[in-house]
Amino acid sequence: MKEFWIYTLLRVVLFFASLGIVVGVWFLIAGRVPLLWAVVIAFVMSGLGSYFLLNGPREALARRVQTRAEAMTSKIEEMRAKEDAEDEARRDA
Known part of the structure; x- marks a missing residue:
């Protein structure tokens, strides 16, 4: 979230300037x-x-958001696979 606050602060400063x-x-x-x-x-x-001026901080924020989204997606896929395995085990039992 650091990237978000840095980018937001820079946008506010740029507006007031x-x-x-x-x-x-x-x-x-x-x-x-x-x-x-x-x-x-x-x-x-x-x-x-x-x-033009805040391209670097904006890209850092985008990378951070993408990394978090990928981590969340892999966690959801992992939970689905585990749930599917449990369902399969129940059907076999």
């Missing part, structure tokens, strides 16, 4: 900042930025 940049530039240009538009633009900027 984008928001700060948007608000700062807008304030310098217009003097008045429409907060809703600043948030929307910052959201789009951080989304695009995370696609």
Whole structure:
């Protein structure tokens, strides 16, 4: 779960950095900042930025999720095989 929290924290930091940049530039240009538009633009900027800047942490998170899913799948298959063997033993008895 460490990878999840790292990626999430980086996304939040990237969003607030984008928001700060948007608000700062807008304030310098217009003097008045429409907060809703600043948030929307910052959201789009951080989304695009995370696609390029956070590729490494995102891939680490994906690898971790895949590893856990494979472990869970093998455990379920193991339990099914054991249950099938027990059912076969009961039928033979």
